Amino acid sequence: MTDSPIEFYFDFNSPYGYVGAHLIDNIAERYDRKTDWYPISLGVAFKITGMKPMSDIPLKGEYFEIDSARVCRYYGVDYLKPDVAPFSATAASRAFYWIKDKDPGQAKGFAMAIYAAALAKNEDVSAPSSVVKIAAGVGIDQKELLDALQEPDIKQRLVDETDGAIKKGVFGSPFVIADGEPFFGVDRFEILDEWLVTEGF
Amino acid sequence: MTDSPIEFYFDFNSPYGYVGAHLIDNIAERYDRKTDWYPISLGVAFKITGMKPMSDIPLKGEYFEIDSARVCRYYGVDYLKPDVAPFSATAASRAFYWIKDKDPGQAKGFAMAIYAAALAKNEDVSAPSSVVKIAAGVGIDQKELLDALQEPDIKQRLVDETDGAIKKGVFGSPFVIADGEPFFGVDRFEILDEWLVTEGF
Numbered sequence: 119m120t121d122s123p124i125e126f127y128f129d130f131n132s133p134y135g136y137v138g139a140h141l142i143d144n145i146a147e148r149y150d151r152k153t154d155w156y157p158i159s160l161g162v163a164f165k166i167t168g169m170k171p172m173s174d175i176p177l178k179g180e181y182f183e184i185d186s187a188r189v190c191r192y193y194g195v196d197y198l199k200p201d202v203a204p205f206s207a208t209a210a211s212r213a214f215y216w217i218k219d220k221d222p223g224q225a226k227g228f229a230m231a232i233y234a235a236a237l238a239k240n241e242d243v244s245a246p247s248s249v250v251k252i253a254a255g256v257g258i259d260q261k262e263l264l265d266a267l268q269e270p271d272i273k274q275r276l277v278d279e280t281d282g283a284i285k286k287g288v289f290g291s292p293f294v295i296a297d298g299e300p301f302f303g304v305d306r307f308e309i310l311d312e313w314l315v316t317e318g319f
Numbered sequence: 320m321t322d323s324p325i326e327f328y329f330d331f332n333s334p335y336g337y338v339g340a341h342l343i344d345n346i347a348e349r350y351d352r353k354t355d356w357y358p359i360s361l362g363v364a365f366k367i368t369g370m371k372p373m374s375d376i377p378l379k380g381e382y383f384e385i386d387s388a389r390v391c392r393y394y395g396v397d398y399l400k401p402d403v404a405p406f407s408a409t410a411a412s413r414a415f416y417w418i419k420d421k422d423p424g425q426a427k428g429f430a431m432a433i434y435a436a437a438l439a440k441n442e443d444v445s446a447p448s449s450v451v452k453i454a455a456g457v458g459i460d461q462k463e464l465l466d467a468l469q470e471p472d473i474k475q476r477l478v479d480e481t482d483g484a485i486k487k488g489v490f491g492s493p494f495v496i497a498d499g500e501p502f503f504g505v506d507r508f509e510i511l512d513e514w515l516v517t518e519g520f
Contacts, residue, residue: 167376175368177490181501191520192510289378300382305506309393319392 122297123152127283128229129160129291130207130243131171133186136233137193138292138304143226145307149314151296155218155226157211158280161204163289171204189304196238205236206244212272213249213263215279227256323498324353328484329430330361330492331408331444332372334387337434338394339493339505344427346508350515352497356419356427358412359481362405364490372405390505397439406437407445409477410468414450416476417467418459428457 126142128135139155146153164170172182183199190197210232218225231252235241242248246267250260266272283293287300294301294310299318301310312319327343329336340356347354365371373383384400391398411433419426432453436442443449447468451461467473484494488501495502495511500519502511513520 163378167378168371169376169379170369175370177364177368177485177488178370181488181490181503184501185503185507188510188520192513284378287378287382289382300385302382302386303506305504306386308509309389312393319389 121151123154125154125156125286125295127156127158127288127291127293127295129158130210130229130232130236131160131204132291133190133197133237134304135291136197136237137189137195138294138307139226139230139233140193140195141304141307142292142294145311145314148311151314154222155214155229156279156283157207157214157229157276158283158288158291159208159211159276160291162280163284166284167289169289173203193304196234198238198240200236200240202242202244205242207232207236208244208276209246209249209267210236210243210252212267212276213253215275216263216266216272217253217258224256224258228253228258231255322352324355326355326357326487326496328357328359328489328492328494328496330359331411331430331433331437332361332405333492334391334398334438335505336492337398337438338390338396339495339508340427340431340434341394341396342505342508343493343495346512346515349512352515355423356415356430357480357484358408358415358430358477359484359489359492360409360412360477361492363481364485367485368490370490374404394505397435399439399441401437401441403443403445406443408433408437409445410447410450411437411444411453413468413473413477414447414454414464416480417464417473418454425457425459429454429459432457 124146128138143153173179187197214225214229217228232243235252236243246264250263253263254260286295290302292304296310296313299313325347329339344354374380388398415426415430418429433444436453437444444453447465451464454464455461487496491503493505497511497514500514
């Protein structure tokens, strides 16, 4: 077992990613491990896998509605299906990396606030103006972030992070990589836990 | 909570279905419930959802190899990736329904024997001649089953059962329906268990 952080990939549209975000740091802490969070644009991965958002797939879409709400109830996570789904998570994901470069812990707090707004309160989080307001709630300077969101670097960053994730095999949300071992889905966190206990079984 | 059986849908190609087959009757018994098993032709559902076998999907295919073996290890189920995958499970699935009509318990034993041959011993189970040999191991008359496998009724039966499953929303393996509530994936069995405890949470 190494000291390298457990990588946690997620899309802000994903209720399962939301549940995963509630759980991953607790799991890691039990094994004295750090986590490194990466919001990604799942739509880019979908182009490679030929997948679509689950809500757009016949049969699977109807199931997803039942299951996502049920998984949230099971884990005690407040959830309210957003009126617009999928929504654009581009501004929120870009903002995340800008905040993370200053303070990774604050970025996690920001991610939870975005998730709660989007998936528990049916708030629109697609506009940069909404994103910076939510960021202000976790202590970020609104004006500074709003300016940063216009920079080409921050736009490219999300592209690069998403490409990097895909190169590592990430195709869904949540997706965890621990010591090179991939785990897709919040339903694999129990197996991830066992993996960390046994240092690979 | 009703007395209606818990419906268990699976494809003989599915390692997750194999693990599910090991678990489902134990879960049901804890709540004094019966189970009703239905092998289906998942390829027919894939045509509706636009899905493909996981092994054929970029990124997901490589993950599936790691994950399916790992899930089997986690649940203590012997697994050996078959050389030919996916294989034709048509004869085995047809035989299942023929046996089930005589003795549902014997059909479950047959299903476990097919699964073990295909997914733990790398045996070819696609030919009717292989299927009837495996059936003989659980007390079925080989000749009688081989003749039955030629009958139009038994061929239509698998088509009808698969269509019926899809009408109920089944799109993957394993898939459980308990009191109308759908559960996709062996990873949802824990939530199924909670659902049965609480009579729907």
